[in-house]
Amino acid sequence: MKKTTGSLPSLFSAAFLFLVLVLLILAPFSQAQSTESGISPKVRAIHDSAIVVDTHADTPQRFLDEGFDIGSTDPHDTGHISLDKAKAGNLGAEFFSIWVDPDTNQGHFARHTFDLIDSVYEQAARHPDRMMMAFSVADIERAHREHKLAALMGIEGGHSIENDMHLLRDYYRLGVRYMTLSWSNTNEFADSSGDIDDPKVQHHNGLTDFGKQVVLEMNRLGMMVDISHVSDKTFWDAIATTKAPVIASHSSARALTNHPRNMTDDMLRAVSKNGGVVDVNFFSAFDDEDFRKAVEAQKKDVDAAVKAKQEKLKAEGKTPTYLDTDGIEREWMAKIPRPPLKALIDHIDHIAKVAGVDHVGLGSDFDGVSGATPQGIDSAADLPKITQALLERGYSAEDIHKILGGNLLRVFGEVEKVSREMRAGN
Ligand SMILES: [Zn+2]
Numbered sequence: 076m077k078k079t080t081g082s083l084p085s086l087f088s089a090a091f092l093f094l095v096l097v098l099l100i101l102a103p104f105s106q107a108q109s110t111e112s113g114i115s116p117k118v119r120a121i122h123d124s125a126i127v128v129d130t131h132a133d134t135p136q137r138f139l140d141e142g143f144d145i146g147s148t149d150p151h152d153t154g155h156i157s158l159d160k161a162k163a164g165n166l167g168a169e170f171f172s173i174w175v176d177p178d179t180n181q182g183h184f185a186r187h188t189f190d191l192i193d194s195v196y197e198q199a200a201r202h203p204d205r206m207m208m209a210f211s212v213a214d215i216e217r218a219h220r221e222h223k224l225a226a227l228m229g230i231e232g233g234h235s236i237e238n239d240m241h242l243l244r245d246y247y248r249l250g251v252r253y254m255t256l257s258w259s260n261t262n263e264f265a266d267s268s269g270d271i272d273d274p275k276v277q278h279h280n281g282l283t284d285f286g287k288q289v290v291l292e293m294n295r296l297g298m299m300v301d302i303s304h305v306s307d308k309t310f311w312d313a314i315a316t317t318k319a320p321v322i323a324s325h326s327s328a329r330a331l332t333n334h335p336r337n338m339t340d341d342m343l344r345a346v347s348k349n350g351g352v353v354d355v356n357f358f359s360a361f362d363d364e365d366f367r368k369a370v371e372a373q374k375k376d377v378d379a380a381v382k383a384k385q386e387k388l389k390a391e392g393k394t395p396t397y398l399d400t401d402g403i404e405r406e407w408m409a410k411i412p413r414p415p416l417k418a419l420i421d422h423i424d425h426i427a428k429v430a431g432v433d434h435v436g437l438g439s440d441f442d443g444v445s446g447a448t449p450q451g452i453d454s455a456a457d458l459p460k461i462t463q464a465l466l467e468r469g470y471s472a473e474d475i476h477k478i479l480g481g482n483l484l485r486v487f488g489e490v491e492k493v494s495r496e497m498r499a500g501n
Pocket of ligand 1: 304325
């Protein structure tokens with residue numbers, strides 16, 4: 076800033092006049108556009124001046140299994156993320172989820188992890204003018220300046236490291252910047268909320284000693300510790316162990332929707348104290364109690380339909396993929412009425428009130444919820460509607476910017492700082 080102060084004032088005012096002229100010329104057009112989408116110019120201005128960061132999308136399953144190209148312009152594609160959709164919603168950075176299905180990848184978790192990581196790099200390589208790999212806060216800011224989507228990666232499920240610290244470090248070197256300590260399956264070092272009541276699963280009462288070493292090594296590397304999906308005890312063990320702020324990459328509030336994947340108010344306050352951020356999941360079953368109950372009620376039927384399909388594929392000599400399952404789950408999800416957008420906003424609001432506005436963000440779970448998002452949220456292009464709803468609830472532009480991505484960038488920066496300190500101390 077100091078470098079430019081006082082230099083070329085006439086050029087500056089000429090540029091300003093030019094900008095005003097351009098805005099005046101464009102005003103009627105943007106007005107027409109905003110009426111169409113229901114987004115006012117004021118909302119658009121607040122939204123478009125933010126660095127919007129989403130911490131969880133399952134699109135890599137599509138890259139790998141479906142050969143989906145993120146540059147797709149297919150108007151009939153029901154996916155949540157494409158470069159066009161990201162641009163329309165001013166999505167600045169996406170953490171692509173590296174999720175290895177533990178059932179269908181027995182014996183080669185690491186190989187499938189590498190395949191998914193590769194699929195993200197390949198997309199960025201195909202679209203260098205609109206997308207770039209990003210590994211740091213500075214990279215996200217650079218992508219924003221260059222009007223490109225910053226592509227980051229988070230591993231969803233500690234089973235990917237195969238109990239091997241060397242693999243964890245290799246994933247960091249390849250660019251992975253968060254890891255969810257467990258997915259829905261309890262692994263050998265962390266209990267999951269997904270099977271905590273299943274007596275057939277061997278549990279550890281939270282994190283094992285090795286699990287705690289994993290957390291500390293993630294701190295040292297500069298990989299964010301993600302506590303979405305973990306059991307309550309694993310959460311408390313992670314909080315007690317970590318030297319850096321944690322994230323919940325895609326979790327909502329249990330006080331509003333009583334799902335074990337969501338966080339209790341005590342947990343929200345603990346994340347606040349820890350300096351971390353809880354990124355709200357857009358999945359209707361995590362954001363709306365009626366939807367959650369309806370999903371629970373049809374679970375047996377859906378599981379049976381999925382199992383039948385998987386067995387049919389196996390009999391044909393094929394390996395069932397996430398997309399095979401997703402197709403069936405989409406049909407069933409579509410039977411349940413979608414909750415209003417208010418459901419999602421209520422969760423953001425609740426977390427902002429309990430943990431503080433500095434500790435809430437967005438973790439859409441796009442392309443991972445079988446199409447079950449609230450009304451109005453059909454893809455990343457609809458993100459400005461969240462800004463509109465928050466503004467209507469009285470949130471300031473400054474607070475909205477924190478929620479849209481500022482909080483995550485702060486936490487990511489803190490995690491980078493702790494890493495530098497721990498590495499220097501070695
Ligand atoms: Zn998940």
